[in-house]
Amino acid sequence: MYEVLIVLLLAGLVVAAISTALTRRLLTAVIIYAAYSSIMAIIWILLESPDLAITEAAVGAGVSGILFYLTLRRLNRIDRDQPEEPLPKEEDSSHEHEDD
Amino acid sequence: MNMKMIKARLAAWWRGEEDLTEELYGSPRPEEAPAVPDTPLPRLHSTFVIAHTELRAFRWLYAVLSAVFCLIIIGTMLYAVTYMPPYGSADTPTINEVFDRYVEQGMAETGAVNTVAGMILDYRAFDTLGESFVLFTATCTVIILMKDDPDLKKKKHPYFVDYRYDPIVHSIGSLLIPVLLVFGAYILFNGHLSPGGGFSGGAVIGSALMLYAMIFGEERATRVISERVIQTVVLCALGFYALSKSYSFFTGANHLTSIIGPGTPGNIFSAGLILPLNVAVGCVVACTMYTFYILFKRGRLS
Amino acid sequence: MRFGENGLINFEEMAAIILFAIGFTTLLFNRNLIKKIIGMNIMDTGVYLFLASMGFIFDREAPIITDGVTDADRYINPIPSGLVLTGIVVSVSVTALMLSLTVRLYEKYRTLNLDEIYMLSHNRGGKP
Secondary structure: OHHHHHHHHHHHHHHHHHHHHHOOEHHHHHHHHHHHHHHHHHHHHHOOOHHHHHHHHHHHHHHHHHHHHHHHHHOOOOOOEOOOOOOOOOHHHHHHHHHO | OOHHHHHHHHHHHHHOOOOOHHHHHOOOOOOOOOOOOOOOOHHHHHHHHHHHHHHHHHHHHHHHHHHHHHHHHHHHHHHHHOOOOOOEOOOOOOOOHHHHHHHHHHHHHHOOOEHHHHHHHHHOHHHHHHHHHHHHHHHHHHHHHOOOOHHHHHOOOOOOOOHHHOHHHHHHHHHHHHHHHHHHHHHHHOOOOOOOOHHHHHHHHHHHHHHHHHHHOHHHHHHHOOHHHHHHHHHHHHHHHHHHHOHHHHOOOOOOOOOOOOOOEOEOOOOOOHHHHHHHHHHHHHHHHHHHHHHHHHOOOO | OOOOOOOOOOHHHHHHHHHHHHHHHHHHHOOEHHHHHHHHHHHHHHHHHHHHHHHOEOOOEOOEOOOOOOOOOOEOOHHHHHHHHHHHHHHHHHHHHHHHHHHHHHHHHOOOEHHHHHHHHOOEOOEO
């Protein structure tokens, strides 16, 4: 039973980490990171470290998430997608320009 | 103005068709003395081409090298894990005489029921002093780096909601903040008897202060907890910690014996210096968290 | 090269290494600065999970002395807990430091993409 529970939680951690890396909206990534920290707090309880559970729940899920959110708010990035396009294809036009 | 338009204008700037220097850097581009009309922005264009081709080559090399590096590191670590002692067994190399000493003699020597608190605040208190100074240094650096948000005054923020008059947030917050403060103080003062201690208690108290500032506004929060109060509390806590642990320098660097005895394990006033050191660390952590919040929100403390 | 026999028994350590790997690849391959910082945090938690799972022992309790029993066979290892406890709090201050540096970079270049920052820094008003 213990193994099943902890394997499920670890799978949840890995899924949360991967979806944090793959989401395009930064606010979604930050919220998934807070959820990741909450799962981590439960894993600390199962690993018999209640000190770590309290600290992780307060710091990882609370303070870090709020700091990320405040940064996004300050940069006006809350409702915007991550501009993850490749570099602008400028090579052809710039070569033309060079010929001028 | 969406991202596509910004991209298009930046591309035009890189091609040399439009001058965005004033918008990007806040000051007009200095006039070059005799501008040759046939070749507009020659150096800008050439530097762009060089940077662009450099960047393309560099990105290709970077991607390949970092993929190889990641694969090597991850493969080595996974290979090493398969040879490690089985998970949860009692005869691993980490279960050695240090573990026996901490668990068997820890309560008699430090007086702390919570072995982790006894370890980090008595046996390894000097290490924790360093940690507190790391927090202090991080606070100072963030104070130096953050400035006032210049856009905040010009435009009304679209996400601005005055939570002081919101019926749900206000009532839940005024119910929750005292509970959070009491819980934080409990795990702060009870750190040597139960799970918790300076770091966890300080983080919970810091979160409660952040919630207060979030709901009731930073004006009101900084009136209660001003810059002066934060300076005084952090300096007093760090100074007390440093002074109370610096006697180990004068007693031959063996600070296992203290002037204050361990007392009766299980009492609230026991465990020598662990309770005041917990309070000092908790003050530093709470002030650090609160300062981070205020600095990221407003850019300055007062 | 032959693998050891404890690969599937050590699932906790395996998960820690996988989390470390995810964080590390995010840190290296993502061009967005905020994503890089989140990846670094995930890397941190992978290291903490590895440390704490080294200290865990089956059928033992948290290292809080109950009923005055100071028998070493009853409690788990407290040393990784102490190390990780300080590490978590330091990682949030490192996060705050990196976020403030990101804010300053954004105020100068108005972008979060590292490649665009590189190109803009090579394009300083016509002066290379």
